[in-house]
Amino acid sequence: MIVFRDPSDVPAGFGPSVVAIGKFDGVHTGHRAVIDRARVDAATGGARVVAVTFDRNPLALLRPEICPENLIGVHQKLQLLAETGIDATLLLRFDRDLADLPAREFVEHVLVGALGVRTVLVGRDFRFGRGGAGDPELLTELGAEFGFDVDVVDDVRAIEAGRRVSSTWIRELLTEGDVETAAKLLGRAPSVWGEVVHGLKRGRELGFPTANLSSECEGFVPADGVYAGWLIDEGSADGLRPGIRYPAAISIGTNPTFDDVPARQVEAYVLDETDLDLYGHRVEIQFTARIRGMAAFEGIDALVAQITDDVARVRSSLT
Numbered sequence: 124m125i126v127f128r129d130p131s132d133v134p135a136g137f138g139p140s141v142v143a144i145g146k147f148d149g150v151h152t153g154h155r156a157v158i159d160r161a162r163v164d165a166a167t168g169g170a171r172v173v174a175v176t177f178d179r180n181p182l183a184l185l186r187p188e189i190c191p192e193n194l195i196g197v198h199q200k201l202q203l204l205a206e207t208g209i210d211a212t213l214l215l216r217f218d219r220d221l222a223d224l225p226a227r228e229f230v231e232h233v234l235v236g237a238l239g240v241r242t243v244l245v246g247r248d249f250r251f252g253r254g255g256a257g258d259p260e261l262l263t264e265l266g267a268e269f270g271f272d273v274d275v276v277d278d279v280r281a282i283e284a285g286r287r288v289s290s291t292w293i294r295e296l297l298t299e300g301d302v303e304t305a306a307k308l309l310g311r312a313p314s315v316w317g318e319v320v321h322g323l324k325r326g327r328e329l330g331f332p333t334a335n336l337s338s339e340c341e342g343f344v345p346a347d348g349v350y351a352g353w354l355i356d357e358g359s360a361d362g363l364r365p366g367i368r369y370p371a372a373i374s375i376g377t378n379p380t381f382d383d384v385p386a387r388q389v390e391a392y393v394l395d396e397t398d399l400d401l402y403g404h405r406v407e408i409q410f411t412a413r414i415r416g417m418a419a420f421e422g423i424d425a426l427v428a429q430i431t432d433d434v435a436r437v438r439s440s441l442t
Contacts, residue, residue, distance in 0.1 A: 124205040127213045130237035138239015141165040143209075144175045145246060146290075149194035150203035152310045153246070153279040153288040158207050160276050161244045170241050171210040175233065176200065177217040184217055194290050194297075196341025199316055213238070226252025230265045242272045249275075281308070293343075300346035302410040312352065312409040315342035315389055319401040322390065329423070331430055333374070333390035334401045336408065344389060345410055347376035347417040349433050351440035354391045355407040366407075369393040372430075372437040373408060376417040394438060412440045 127133050143161040147154045158174065165172045178197055182190035195203065197214070204212050213233070215221060224232075229252050234240040243262060251257040263273040278287035286292060288308050296305040297313060305313050317340030322333070334354060350373040357366040371391040378388075391408050393399055414436050420426040 124201075124209060125211040126201060127211060128216070130213065130215075130233050133213070133237040136239075137171070137211075137237070139168070139170040139241040140173045140210075140238045141168075141170045141242045141244070142173045142175055142234060142238055142240050143244045144249065144251070146180060147174065147176045147200060147204065148180065148290045149293055149309055150200060150207070151194075151288055151290065151293060151308055155207060155310060156279050157244050157246060157276045158204075158209060160274060161242070162208065164242050164244070164274065168241065172208075173238055174204050174209055174212045175215065175238075176204075176212065177215050179217050181217050181222065184219070184222055191291070191294060192343055193341075194293060194313075194343045196316065199314070199341050203311075223253050226257030226261055227265060228252075229257070230262070230269065234271070235269050240271045242274060244274045244276055247275055247278065297343050297345045300348050300413045300416070302345055302350065302413055305345075306411070312411050313343065313345065314407050314409040315340045315344055316407045317341060317405065319404050319406055321402060322388070329427055329430065330397075331372075331392045331434070332397055332399075333392045334399075334406060336389040336391075336406070338386060338388065340389065344375060344387065345413075347387065349374050349414040349417070349437075350410045351412045351414060351437040352391070353409045353411070353441075354393055355409070356401060357405040357407065369396065369399075370438070370441045371408070372414075372434050373410065374417075392434070394434065414440070 141161045141164045143157045145154060145157060161172050180190050180193060201212060234243060243266065245259055245262065247259065249259055259273065259275045266273045280287045293305050293308050302313050315336065318337045319334045320337045322335035352371055352373050354369045354371040355366050371393050373391045375389050376387060389408060414433055420429060
């Protein structure tokens with residue numbers, strides 16, 4: 124997948140293209156419904172499939188006091204979009220200049236001028252242009268003027284819950300620690316990504332050495348507790364790439380037994396590995412099941428006994 128970070132980066136004659144536009148926070152099943160439709164629309168016409176998205180939630184600039192925490196970071200978003208099989212992503216920097224760009228100029232400059240758009244696909248709640256003045260109806264009017272079609276894709280809804288798949292719903296589930304339902308809505312295991320850093324090395328002292336993720340990791344961290352999942356070692360270079368996958372017992376919290384960790388941390392014990400050196404490596408940690416909530420224990424022996432039981436339950440969950 125080609126990544127453009129500004130319309131000026133797109134080479135002349137790049138189009139025609141079929142474009143899916145959105146925040147794509149999580150690249151969940153609802154987002155992929157839009158992208159899948161774009162791929163179908165492009166299949167018979169020789170057009171490229173392009174996602175147009177942003178480097179942050181527009182609310183981070185426009186209404187930071189109500190901006191929700193992102194489900195994924197930029198590296199994760201680009202990796203997940205690449206996995207859909209699209210040809211390119213235009214990752215726009217959402218700054219004041221873009222926020223103030225009128226809807227018509229956005230269409231003329233970005234969609235028509237840079238991408239040579241033939242069809243645009245959006246969700247029903249799509250808004251664009253200065254003040255959010257643009258909506259699917261205005262986009263359709265501009266399409267008639269500039270010569271492209273607009274396809275408004277219906278929401279993907281969960282039949283039993285009677286609710287549309289959304290980033291908001293997934294955040295609610297992860298806040299409760301329900302990673303299994305979140306995975307169904309995402310179409311993949313929820314995950315966080317970042318660099319392994321040095322910690323207090325208490326896990327090593329207890330016989331369960333852990334890889335501690337930097338507090339600046341990307342992704343929405345689920346509720347405190349112990350989880351079964353996978354650690355994917357992407358090596359020491361920047362960026363996500365296919366890597367080695369290890370089964371892992373994952374802990375999230377502030378270590379209440381010792382009460383000396385000031386902020387929540389994510390740490391993963393790779394099963395049966397006691398000398399694995401991951402310091403400085405970029406890793407992805409995927410959550411597949413919640414084993415238990417976080418709790419304080421009376422002494423080291425009780426803690427070690429609980430960790431031993433946790434590891435056994437994690438092993439059972441992953442096999």
